Amino acid sequence: MFSLLNLSIKNLVMKNTIYILLVTALVFSSCNKLVEGINVNPDLPSDASADLILTGLQVGAMTFHEGDLARKAGLWSGYYKGTDRQYYGFYNYFILNSDFNGAWADVYTNVMRNTVVLDEKLKEENREGILVGINKVMAAHTMGMATALWSDMPYSEAGDFVKNPSPKYDSQLDIYTQIQEKLNEAIEDLASPLGRPIANSDIFFNGDPDAWTKVAYSLKARFYMHTREYQKAYDNAQNGIDSDVYTWKTYHEAANDAQNLFFQFYNGNRADDLQVNDTYFYNLMSTGSEIYRGDAKTDETARFRYLTAPRSSSQHILNTSDDGAFSQTSPFPIFSYEENLLILAEASLRIAGFEEGLLYLNTLRSYLNAGHHIGTGYQSDSYKYEPYEPSDFATGGIAAIEGLDRTQSLLREILEEKYVSLFAQLETFNDIRRTIAEPFGLPINPNVGDQFPQRFIYPQTEIDRNLNIPASIPNIYEKTPVNR
Numbered sequence: 001m002f003s004l005l006n007l008s009i010k011n012l013v014m015k016n017t018i019y020i021l022l023v024t025a026l027v028f029s030s031c032n033k034l035v036e037g038i039n040v041n042p043d044l045p046s047d048a049s050a051d052l053i054l055t056g057l058q059v060g061a062m063t064f065h066e067g068d069l070a071r072k073a074g075l076w077s078g079y080y081k082g083t084d085r086q087y088y089g090f091y092n093y094f095i096l097n098s099d100f101n102g103a104w105a106d107v108y109t110n111v112m113r114n115t116v117v118l119d120e121k122l123k124e125e126n127r128e129g130i131l132v133g134i135n136k137v138m139a140a141h142t143m144g145m146a147t148a149l150w151s152d153m154p155y156s157e158a159g160d161f162v163k164n165p166s167p168k169y170d171s172q173l174d175i176y177t178q179i180q181e182k183l184n185e186a187i188e189d190l191a192s193p194l195g196r197p198i199a200n201s202d203i204f205f206n207g208d209p210d211a212w213t214k215v216a217y218s219l220k221a222r223f224y225m226h227t228r229e230y231q232k233a234y235d236n237a238q239n240g241i242d243s244d245v246y247t248w249k250t251y252h253e254a255a256n257d258a259q260n261l262f263f264q265f266y267n268g269n270r271a272d273d274l275q276v277n278d279t280y281f282y283n284l285m286s287t288g289s290e291i292y293r294g295d296a297k298t299d300e301t302a303r304f305r306y307l308t309a310p311r312s313s314s315q316h317i318l319n320t321s322d323d324g325a326f327s328q329t330s331p332f333p334i335f336s337y338e339e340n341l342l343i344l345a346e347a348s349l350r351i352a353g354f355e356e357g358l359l360y361l362n363t364l365r366s367y368l369n370a371g372h373h374i375g376t377g378y379q380s381d382s383y384k385y386e387p388y389e390p391s392d393f394a395t396g397g398i399a400a401i402e403g404l405d406r407t408q409s410l411l412r413e414i415l416e417e418k419y420v421s422l423f424a425q426l427e428t429f430n431d432i433r434r435t436i437a438e439p440f441g442l443p444i445n446p447n448v449g450d451q452f453p454q455r456f457i458y459p460q461t462e463i464d465r466n467l468n469i470p471a472s473i474p475n476i477y478e479k480t481p482v483n484r
Contacts (some may be wrong), residue, residue: 048121049121049125049198050118050121050122050125050127050131050197051131051197051198051201052201053114053117053118053121054118054131054134054135054197054201054202055201055202055203056114057111057114057115057118057135057138058138058202058203058204059110059203060106060109060110060111060114061110061111061138061141061142061334062250062261062332063106063110063261064103064106064107064110064111064142064145065145065250065332065334065425065426066250066260066261066262066332066334067106067261068102068103068106069103069106069149069426070424070425070426071087071262071265071274072090072099072103072456073149073426073428073429074274074424074428074429075087075090075091075274075447076429076447076452076453077428077429077432077444078279078280078281078442078444079276079279079280079281079423079424079428080274080275080276080279080281080317080318081274081275081276081277081278081279081447082273082274083272083273083274083275084272084273085273086099087270087273087274088273091447092447092448093446093447093448093449093453093476095457095476096460097457097458097459097460097463097473098459098460098461099459100456100457100458100459100460101459101460101461103456103459104458104459104461104462105461107142107143107146108154108158108159111138111139111142112139112142112143112158112159113159113160113161115135115138115139115142115159116158116159116160117159118135119132119135122135127195128189128192128194128195129189129190129192129193129194129195129196130189130190130192130194130195130196130197130207130209130212131195131196131197131207132186132189132195133185133186133187133188133189133190133192133195133209133212133213133216134186134190134197134202134207134212136182136183136185136186136189137183137186137212137215137216137219139179139182140179140182140183140186140216140219141219141334143155143158143175143178143179144175144176144179144219144222144223144226145426145427147172147175147176147179148226148430148480148482149426149429149430149455149456150455150456150457150458151172151455151474151480151481152169152170152171152172152175152470153169153170153172153175154167154168154169154170154466154468155170155174155175155178156168156170156178165465166465166466166467166468167466167468168468169468169469169470171481172480172481172482173227173481173482176223176226176227176482179223180220180223180224183216183219183220184220186212186216187213187216187217190209190212190213190216191209191213192209196209203251204248204249204250204251205248210246211246211248213239214239214240214241214242214246215240215241215246215248215335217236217237217238217239217240218236218237218240218241218248218335218339218340218343219335220232220233220236220240221233221234221236221237221240221340221343221347222335222339222343222427224236225343225346225347225431225434226430226434226482227482228434228482230346230347230350230351231347231351233343233347234343234344234347234348234351234352237340237343237344237347238344240340240343241335241336241337241339241340242337242340243337244336244337244367244372246337247333247335247336247337248333248334248335248336249331249332249333249334249336250331250332250334251331252328252329252330252331252332253328253329254328254329259328259329260320260326260327260328260329260330260331260332261332262318262320262326262332262424263320263326263327263328263330266317266318266320266326267320271311271317272315274317274318275311275315275316275317276308276316276317276318277314277315277316280442280444280445281419281420281423282308282316284416284419284420285300285303285304285307285308285420286304287300287301293416293420295398295399296398297384297385297386297387297388297392297398298384298385298386299382299383299384299385300383300420301381301382301383302371302374302378302379302381302382302383303368303373303374303378303383303420305319305378305381306319306324306325306373306374306375306377306378307319307324307325307423309321309324318424322377323375323376323377323378324375324377325375325423326424333422333425336421336422337367338364338367338373338418338421338422339418339421339422339427341360341363341364341367342360342361342364342414342417342418342421344360345357345358345360345361345364345414346411346414346415346418348360349407349410349411349414353407354390354393354406354407354410355390357410357411357414358388358390358393358410361388361410361413361414361417362387362388364417364421365385365386365387365388366385366387368383368385369383369384369385369386371383373421388413390406393406393407393409393410393413394406397409399413401440403439404439404440408439408440409440411438411440412440412441412442415431415435415440415441415442416442418431419431419432419442432444432452433452433454433479433480433483434482434483436452451477452477453476453477454476454477454478454479454480454483455474455476455478455479455480456476457473457474457475457476458470458473458474
């Protein structure tokens, strides 16, 4: 669809090492006047355009969404279990503040600082319109996901380490309000005919304002789901991602350092650290399991094989084979068409009733029944997603849950489908915490003990350096305000 598909991600990653270093140099340039010029390298650029800073920002966002954070969230979401080294400890809730040092840096160093620098460069270049809007979407996405995971965080003063070396903490609810306002501004900016970034500097949509506008509306819907404002979530999702053409996803190549990050993890020295077997997800998708989600209208054989694969007789892992979901070149969803449909399904059911929710669920099932959710190598495997009828959720129906009425059974089905459709993505951890106390929430048990983790904790680097760190440091079991 876009010329982006021919873009060399390897080259982008190599170039953006320079750009990110350059951004750091720009931010701290005022600190080194006494030795100005002593370390000038004529082979490195002394400045970067807004378009090139955008590329570096987007590479940082890929790491944030697809990297270590997604693995950690998946360990607490029933997707996989940690069986070695720090992942064993994390899976069993043996958590240190230092475990989050890298993830916090992904948020503030790789993304938020670059959004601030890009904003300054855009003003310097007198740019307006589309690129300004894209930068706002990137900032809102990162901080929306980060506050969902950590709760109160630096936001309004974040990103300029010279001006605010100890940025204040904004409350979680205030951050959600601020990012909704930023997304509104982004939508206005994206409506402008001006300011499209240069070709291929936007590695996601090549500067397509229509695509970014749909993403912005979908993000608004996602964050309204977090805050349980279901009418607003529904209203915005109607303007969101309405085709898989507009799914927001990362792109990868087979070259070193340009591969899918889960592939890199497994094919480094971590092949034994994350296993899918004996997890809630594994049992939900395995035909021989007591909780297998298949029924007379649903066959998950192909999807399960596409997402996971046996490594040995006793190990099941994410499928990193050439045609698997986590191959070297497999894209990774940041916000998918499937998620937007499932937001519409849940939100409409809550505000409009059973029939509306079932309509959106069946729209997704029609999409799945056409095989759009699996790679071509698995099209010959069995799969089936026939439309559900209202009677399927009534007492004795194939999709009815014992102890739940038909509306609650449909809500469970929607949440379960979203859990499977968003396999290995961060958003699942947010959904679980939002609905776990409701009778139709997914019955995912804690890995150990009787408490389900409710948040990530502040990193040791932040505790050591930010004078505004909260006096009381919450543990992983303390609910965030939106989930209380």
